[in-house]
Amino acid sequence: MPFIPHTETDVKQMLASIGVNDIEALFDEIPAELRIGLLDKVPAGLNEMEMSRLMHVRASGPQPLCFIGAGAYEHHIPAAIWEIVTRGEFYSAYTPYQAEASQGTLQLIYEYQTMMAHLTGMEASNASLYDGASGLAEAVLMAVRANRKSKSKRILMPASVNPTYRSVVQTIVENQGITLELVDYQLDAGCIDVASLPADPGDVAALVIPQPNFFGVLEDVNALTDWAHVHGLLVIAVVNPTSLALLTPPGEWGEQGADVVCGEGQPLGVPLAGGGPYFGFMCCNLKHVRQMPGRIVGRTVDADGKPGFALTLQAREQHIRRSKATSNICTNQGLVVAAATIYMTLLGAQGLNRVANSSHQNTQNLAAQLNAIDGVTMAFASPTFHEFVIKLDGVSAEDVLGALMADGVLGGFNLNADYPALGEAILVCATETKTAADIAAYRDALSRVMSRLKGGAA
Amino acid sequence: MPFIPHTETDVKQMLASIGVNDIEALFDEIPAELRIGLLDKVPAGLNEMEMSRLMHVRASGPQPLCFIGAGAYEHHIPAAIWEIVTRGEFYSAYTPYQAEASQGTLQLIYEYQTMMAHLTGMEASNASLYDGASGLAEAVLMAVRANRKSKSKRILMPASVNPTYRSVVQTIVENQGITLELVDYQLDAGCIDVASLPADPGDVAALVIPQPNFFGVLEDVNALTDWAHVHGLLVIAVVNPTSLALLTPPGEWGEQGADVVCGEGQPLGVPLAGGGPYFGFMCCNLKHVRQMPGRIVGRTVDADGKPGFALTLQAREQHIRRSKATSNICTNQGLVVAAATIYMTLLGAQGLNRVANSSHQNTQNLAAQLNAIDGVTMAFASPTFHEFVIKLDGVSAEDVLGALMADGVLGGFNLNADYPALGEAILVCATETKTAADIAAYRDALSRVMSRLKGGAA
């Protein structure tokens, strides 16, 4: 019996101790009419050898060259990370409820909090949320709670924020009566025009500022932050953590810095893996920490006066506060956070900076080369981090991406459905993992595809 | 600098403490004329990302269906094994010289010794030798030392022993004046004819008995053992450990059992990996244990009287006995032994028996199907374990194997070079990893190839 250690003798002794004749007797409180037979639609069990064979087949297949970003980024992941993270002591431990038996996990989270705080320029970090999108939803809920000056449940949400994030936020906050008001972007610049923001926005709880935004474009975060603060809005920053090795941390945006910082942690050592598990990070300053959702680890001392770590500020959480908690979150993304912590440790500020720089430069490089192809233009003139948008002339983005895929290149994310105003447009990314040859391969493939499709030939 | 933690400040402080100006000064005892410049032919360093890319390319390529055995066997390897074995505490520890700081490794080896002893039916096991072939060489050296009744350095070595093993033994023992005398096999049965052994072999130190032999055929080990003992020879058994779940353990061969048991440990949870690292196992009875080469772990007690483990009988070893040691072996195959120990633990006697059985049956099955192909016959009539020899009629083994490879099937080991008397013959293996479909795929491929090659068509 897979994973069941009982011998026949064990079972006999245990049943005798309980005083029943068979295991079935232990289910005698379940009403008979509810009992079921075999689960026919569940396939019969496989042994590990058979399962391994099956999964190897399913994991095989072509591995195309991938230039998609759009919220999940291919970065080099040092081998040490997952070898350590999957050690049983991290992998198979529970949430550190018994602090004394969980100092490893607790200290690691404390170190993680420290790294995230320094990276974002904030004073506090939680121990993670599910992912970047749901983390933004939690940030919105938190901002509504935290903005003591505002009574409104209005949030300004730029259209340059990842459209999927916007829809996740919508799903999560709408039942509490919070409304998201769209802030448009400039069609030529791909970012918000600060000058176009209303002189008197009324009572609004918060402004969300993406950096870089979904188009890879850098927003004028300083001006946006100051505008928000002048009008009593809190600022929620949604940032790419890799970019923070290079870009102004949200804590230093404008005069006062952002109030809540969140984002997707995946770029920090987490494999693409079909979309998860990733993790959402969230930081804020101490004045708001009691409004923050999720677990927080604090350093304290033990009975001998030696430093040690424990979960703290638990009065914010569902297991203590129940219906009055800051969030319903319980299980978070602990193991993924462990990976990110080791990633940041292995890279350090300089390594992360090189990742950011190299991604930026590869992207610049790719953009320049694609731009030279007939029928391909850059959608926006603004500076970008490690993504950019190309516009296609006379061909559909869908056809182009399909043709590229047949050539072994995943050319990017089709913006058509989310941003029809852009026409046929593709969001493209090149991180540090892309070599000059990869970039040339994309260029060559795209230029073949463009001339074929535009030429009308098959 | 990869893997070097020194900061500039560290280096300055350290040099100041030493009292030199630069690191170069530390090399001042090396004669200047011997110093070299850059190692031009060593390629420039790569970072992990670049190296990872390179190795992924080198590891890619077709993975043909493999029916080769001939000393290395594809078995299912439970995932848990290598996840545990590669834990830093096992992976990056040294030989357990400081017993108190190495109880993990030591206890594991003690458990390994126990399993091997029980598997082979012997009283003692060492902690491993390099591999099966060199292990046999050590067994020969040991037998010469251990056979007090014999003054000769003659060893009877059956031709049915793996030919590579025979040549390794030759390389290792010849400089000590030991001679290997070939014992022939029966061309129709594929094993030794006990009746054909000399009535008076003279003074011979030992007889080597393979079980199963290189052809997969089972030798009459009981009769062979008794013959050897009657004539004052020690018996060296070379066995496949998987087969021992099914077959009589050498400790029970004939009247008195074998004297030294050795073999290749690879089938016990060790990946094929292009040929290594594997490990050689060696067992004997207590009366010979002081002649055994290699490390041995013993259970003892600590200062508190609690059980603990330590290297023992070190007076046999080179670091104590130097030129009088039983062998020059120092580093052995510790980590691979850890894998084998976990393998045997996860499978248990029943699991290992099923592996043996299933391999045996798949092989029977495959043999029957190949036998039905025109131009293919079984070389030997004798019972086999999980390998068998086919003879090809009118085509060359080399051509057949080449054509099968083009079809994605590695059809076996070509016996031509080592056993020309067999004609065009191939040694074939099907372990428990082969499904009915795999077996059918081989049969179909071979029957296509045979009719193509025999038909003379391209």
Place this chain on the structure above:
Amino acid sequence: MSNEMKRNINSQNINGHQDGVIFEKSHSGRTNACQSPRESSASRVIPASLLRESPPLLPEVSEMQAVRHFTRLSQKNFSIDTHFYPLGSCTMKYNPRACNTLAMLPGFLNYHPLAPVETGQGFMSCLYELQEILKEVTGMKEVSLTPMAGAQGEFAGMAMIRAYHDARGDTARCEVICPDAAHGTNPATAVMCGYKVKEIPTRADGDIDIEALKEVIGPQTAGIMLTNPSTVGVFERRITEIAKIVHDAGGLLYYDGANLNAILGKVRPGDMGFDVIHMNLHKTFSTPHGGGGPGAGPVGVSERLIPFLPVPMVGYDGDQYHWLTKKDRPQSIGRLSAFAGNAGVLMRAYIYARLLGREGMPRIAEYSTLNANYMMVELQKKGFDLAFPSRRATHEFIVTLKRQAKTLDVSAMDFAKRLLDYGYHAPTTYFPLLVPECFLIEPTETEDKDTLDGFIDAMAKIQSEAETQADMVKAAPYTLPARRLDDVRAARELDIVWKPGEQTR
């Protein structure tokens, strides 16, 4: 021997700097050449006003320092792979290693979530089949895998209930009923979905107080959140009656399926009359807890809630697997994550389910129930008080140490800490809240009898320690990397981010 010497001898790693926080091992200027891309000289196009002025404070350590630090940290944890961990409501069972290895095959890890589905059919087929397996196991009509943990599954479930009422124009329903024993996420979720929470009490026999239910239910009731077996570890026998009461009032039934271990293959929430269920794959389906996550909380629904399931889901047209999105399912409550949820966790659960197979499912229920009942009876024989002595244990059961707290002044917390010294992780303490000084004990099916017996013995020993040396027990643990930690100070003198210039030890 001086006192200081004595202390030195007995404290592991006297030279304690080895275990300070990673920042204390950092020295400025140290880098890991192997882990950073080469420096490139190409120019940047980012305006200076958007650039960071000083680098973030991240550790500067070598790769080996990092490996050593985190390897040593890991050793300070209890975990399933090292200890018996009978944490009630958490289902700490063995996480098969193959589930990890196979889910981490490069072909899966490198798959971009927005890559064309043509390039990920193997991956998607696993998710699709997992949907099918979970449907069958729960008896629900359709499953969405997207929620990323139990609590998000609860959110999805309650949001669907709300969407259902809204779609019918039944908008006055503003209350959700929860038993007082409910897990904290239940009321918290109800509030996140804009509901008010009404608590109903649990009876002395562990079942819900149906009279109380009848009193609070009404046209304002959107639904009820239950779990069965309940969080007090017993099977709610009158579940069919409860379902009828709720449905008759126009409410829907939410099933908190965090703990399915005791009913797998025995009885199904769908058959009990539930409208929506979430499952914690990181419990019943043995995906690892990872020191706090990630998990996965798929939701299953009855016929009437199908249109509202969160997207994406995986569809199959007989030829190709594809994502189902809001376009395909316009009434969906929408998305809960940027992509498809915790895919890697789902893969592990899929592998586990296939390893178990249809025969394995009921066995889980049988042996987890056997283990729990055995421990319950044996602990009772040793003199411990059960919270619900008249009932069968399900996968878990509750011991109350109220008597010990009162007569010996040794609390459940003290027992818990002392258990750590004996090499056992403590059971869940002080949950559910309604049982004073409680231990919620869940052994799971993967523990052998010797281990259970060892734990029972340890409990008995601690009991006798408590009787003779209460102070010793109250100051436990003694043998762990830390003595008892000061939680009050942790909250009062908040230290949640390390700052330069500090020294841990």
Place this chain on the structure above:
Amino acid sequence: MSNEMKRNINSQNINGHQDGVIFEKSHSGRTNACQSPRESSASRVIPASLLRESPPLLPEVSEMQAVRHFTRLSQKNFSIDTHFYPLGSCTMKYNPRACNTLAMLPGFLNYHPLAPVETGQGFMSCLYELQEILKEVTGMKEVSLTPMAGAQGEFAGMAMIRAYHDARGDTARCEVICPDAAHGTNPATAVMCGYKVKEIPTRADGDIDIEALKEVIGPQTAGIMLTNPSTVGVFERRITEIAKIVHDAGGLLYYDGANLNAILGKVRPGDMGFDVIHMNLHKTFSTPHGGGGPGAGPVGVSERLIPFLPVPMVGYDGDQYHWLTKKDRPQSIGRLSAFAGNAGVLMRAYIYARLLGREGMPRIAEYSTLNANYMMVELQKKGFDLAFPSRRATHEFIVTLKRQAKTLDVSAMDFAKRLLDYGYHAPTTYFPLLVPECFLIEPTETEDKDTLDGFIDAMAKIQSEAETQADMVKAAPYTLPARRLDDVRAARELDIVWKPGEQTR
């Protein structure tokens, strides 16, 4: 608190049964369904006389029990990934994790050693390039990778020397010269190759006594086995002179290259005049020691020994990589292993070498030498006696505790055991044999200054403990999974195989 209680409190895992040997956790009838093939009913063709009568005694435990047992065992080890491990002559440096991960890619692991080379070109290209790198690093003319550890490399080297003399008909050479400081494998190897060993002494300054060499050398001399830097941790300055003496006498020079760390990229054995060298890739090239192996001991040779190199080697014809065997190299001493040696170890070394690159090689020498010299000087400043105070340290150096043994009755062994309490693995003790009460200390380049300082501090503290509390030090360690073990009993009451009915603790 009773004494028993006190002891209980302070012993980890009071409930010790958890750490017995695996057989004690075994219960008859337990199986791991997941890990065995299905039972098949087909008949067997094996005669009963060849079948086993009763199954072997292997553990019967669940997968989780196995995982828990071996995970817990692992935690009882010191290792590079957890501790500073300055074991002289062993080069315990960081083993980069990528070397493991990349060497274990499925494409490599599944490659059968007898598969056609067409299907393993990627694998073979790594081996070929490693041969080339090792040639360049050692300055030798040709390299064979096949020896499976240092000692087997030595064997190959000495067998080649013998084959060389034999090939020239120079068969009277029956002696091999070794310094008294030589590693035990050297004399043992010489004997395995049929030679007699002549020892020559080491001078007080650590160099070889050339006069003694001149005395023993002669027409009976097959060769000399040296290592440089020598096993006493100094560079043999007159190596060119020694080479001339040996060559003039018709002997060949064997270089024990177990420890190349201090000379990598600085000076090459080939340039010093050596005819043959083995390298321990599990030291200099950072492949893991694995608690005792596996290693790899490739050999490199000068021009005249090329024909004798052991096979297989990897050849490249500009198009395809292929195995070179006895057919291609008829004068080869032959094969040393069933296949091509410890291929997986070679792969790890190859990856390491490529990560280092040409610039990285001399850096290894520089920083390992810096660390050793720093520690040597600092320990001397703390009052420890150096074995060769007038010399530079190479990658390692020797402290002698003779004075402490004499005046305080605290031996090198006592210092070693007490260091364990401080969280440091002990240096190599009592080797080389010629230095009494010695510590051979090799920090390697991968340790940072703080760690070295911590070790130096610990040594100083132990010194003062030895002065005031010798008995305490002599009974160390106190904080490890075992107190000092009884080696004498281990050998006298030999218990090397567990037997049923026994109970460990």
